Amino acid sequence: MLINTRSYARAGLIGNPSDGYFGKTISFTFENFFAEVTLYETPELGFIPADVDDATFASIDDLLREIHLFSYYGGIRLLKATTKVFVEYCRSHGIILPSRNFTVRYKSDIPRLVGLSGSSAICTAMLKALCTFYEVTLPKEIMPTLCLNAEKIELGLQCGLQDRVIQIYNGLVFMDFEKSLVESTGHGRYVEMDPRLLPNLYIAYDPRRAEVSGVYHQKLRVLFEEKKPDIMAAMGEFADLAQRSYDALTTGHPERLPALMNANFDLRDRIFNVAEANRRMVHTARSTGCSAKFAGSGGAIVGTYDDEPQFNRLTQALAGIQCTTVKPLIKTKARL
Secondary structure, X not given: OEEEEEEEEEEXXXXXXXXXXXXXXXXXXXXXXXXXXXXXXXXXXXXXXXXHHOOOOOOHHHHXXXXXXHOOOOOHHHXXXXXXXXXXXXXXXXXXXXXXXXXXXXXXXXXXXXXXXXXXXXXXXXXXXXXXXXXXXXXXXXXXXXXXXHHHHHOOOOOOOHHHHHHHHOOEEEEEOOHHHHHHHOOOEEEEEOHHHOOOXXXXXXXXXXXXXXXXXXXXXXXXXXXXXXXXXXXXXXXXXXXXXXXXXXXXXHHHHHHHHHHHHHXXXXXXXXXXXXXXXXXXXXXXXXXXXXXXXXXXXXXXXXXXXXXXXXXXHHXXXXXXXXXXXXXXXXXX
């Protein structure tokens, strides 16, 4: 039995970073980049290293940078943590797993650490592979929570549900993380949307901006738990932007989305003092008339454009600051 599963890169369209703070977001997956897990039955349990698990380096500086970005365990820790959470969930819910072992390997071409959810893609692809291998059907709304637990509880990473939700559901999804619902059920309300409702979108990223998103999220978590008034108010505003965007798209007014996306970034910049290199990406894109905001925690942006001439101007402007621009191929159907 040879199992191949994929999870795709994601972009936070609107509302982020409120997903970890009982807010609302809209996100989408796109097929341009993906993480793939290959799993097959073997006598013993095995995890095969990938490129981010390298133990050979060009210099001591390369070693230090690798540890800073990927910790000491690269991507294998994500596979192990997801396996642990999956098995413990099954045992606690009376699900008997077949007595067989596997070997698993993974690969990913999702640009690293620029806010396109490469780590959660490995986790979600692994969870889908485990479900197939052990012939287990889990509630769809619970699967993102299990992946979150693998990263947040098992590995101590700061993250929210949004990335795992969209990589399990795929396509375009509106997410409402209303506090009482999340605390009582462990998941939010997830509404699948038709990607054809969207205006023209682009993704741009700068691989030189690679950094650990958990550092940003850790600082944000501290401020939120201290109940800083401006942070609490901002989370409400982010959620409102997501709700207004959902309303605009579902009532046939995609032309309202660009201004809402711009407002999302402007709010973030006022509250969190965005790094100048990241701010430059947004302002460069906007100089061509396009809208722009962070796709995640920094290093990649998402926005709208009107037509091909404007997209060409956008691509050229962003290339001038060493950014790569792509048109996202939005995932519309779930696929293991």
